Amino acid sequence: MKQFIETLKNIWKIEDLRARILYTLGIILIYRLGSYVVLPGIDPLMLSQLKKQTAEGVLGLLDMFSGGAFSNASVFALGVMPYISASIVMQLLGMAVPYYQRLQKEGESGRRKINQHTRYLTVLILILQAPAYLTNLHATIPAEAFVGGAWFNITAVILLTAGTIFIMWLGERITEKGIGNGISLLIMIGIIHRLPLAIGQEFASRLEQKGGGLVVFLVEIVALFVIFAATILLIQGTRRIPVQYAKRIVGNKQFGGVRQYIPLKVNAAGVMPIIFAQALMFIPITVAGFAKSESMSGFVAAFSQITGFWYNFTFALLIIVFTYFYTAITVNPNQMAEDMKKNGGFIPGVKPGKKTSEFIDSIMSRITLPGAIFLAGVAILPAFAMMVGMTSAFAHFYGGTSLLIMVGVILDTLQQIESHLLMRHYDGLMKTGRIKGRSS
Secondary structure (H helix, E strand, C coil): CHHHHHHHHHHHHCHHHHHHHHHHHHHHHHHHHHCCCECCCECHHHCHHHHHHCCCHHHHHHHHHCCCCCCCCECCCCCCHHHHHHHHHHHHHHHHCHHHHHHHCCCHHHHHHHHHHHHHHHHHHHHHHHHHHHHHHHHHCCHHHECCCHHHHHHHHHHHHHHHHHHHHHHHHHHHHCCCCHHHHHHHHHHHCCHHHHHHHHHHHHHHCCCCHHHHHHHHHHHHHHHHHHHHHHHHCEEEEEEEECCEEECCEEECCCEEEEEEECCCCCCHHHHHHHHHHCHHHHHCCCCCHHHCCHHHHHCCCCCCHHHHHHHHHHHHHHHHHHHHHHCCHHHHHHHHHHCCEECCCCCCCHHHHHHHHHHHHHHHHHHHHHHHHHHCHHHHHHHCCCCHHHHCCCCHHHHHHHHHHHHHHHHHHHHHHHHCCCCCCCCCCCCCCCCC
16 A cells, blocks of 8 residues: 555656646546537437436447447437447558558558548548437437427537547547547546446345345456456466577677567457447447337347347457457567567577568467457356346446456556656556556
């Protein structure tokens, strides 16, 4: 406890770090306040049916990702998922379209162009999603809750589009001037605000049971901590590859002649596969125009049941695919092999150059598979939790997208804080070693 208090004092002493943290908290406050700003033309006292509709199922998950803005009919109701969907499309284009492949190789200027195109695509997606959201509002809320007629629909589409663009801007400001990855941090804040209420609801439901309800609740809490710890180990887990550097003499100095290690992460993709896969799983709901579950049938019905087989099977499969996809983007075996060769390094028993690249690629493929399967398993745990009687709100935190995003983003944010402390010769957040986030 004394070490923790001392660390907090050190954080406050560093002016730049203090300013970044306060700036981030200010942006988060603006984001949370915006989630309660109801669209002009809607009576906020008549949203009970919308809140009931988003209490569980896929719409409940969508509401959680938007920080409750969806059920509040807020200007932030569509959240950042349209931006995530646009990012997925742009990354796929970067692998398939030569023009975007060239942009990726142009450095900062190419990245700016790709970001600009991502924003344009986000606006296009918003123009399609906003009317679907309004269709759901008209089907759920009594007609007397609306004022303005057709003019309301026009202004609401503009405001919903502007709301998501504003959230994107807030996320970029956090990334640039604050602490952590802005978009991921805002998603996590939207998720975590429901945690106290979810635990309270689960506790109340277990107390109503006869014969050991409290014991069951304590077992659930312990299991939650076990899954939380296992997820941290997954994100921080590495496989080390030994690299031998040959002795070189430059002038009067001797370089190399030592063995070092390349740490390859078991889950190099972090939580991005989860976010990407979840964004795609929201598409059936968007296509259906956010229709009521009883009116759905066939394909849309199958992918709207969060406890259904096809929903969870497809979700797990997408996570595995995106884990390999994102790992391929973030880890470049050819570049690693080339860097080793330039610096006189080699992996013992493996020829430098192409053979080294192939060796690293094979190792990454092997260690990524169990990581991807574990990631997918944790992601679909809420379905099993609901099947054994947990409340829907608490089950979302019992594994699933919520837990994985919280763990990944918290580790990344703590890692950035620790890097500021270590850079100024203060002790880090952990005595036993450095925190390892996705970017370690």
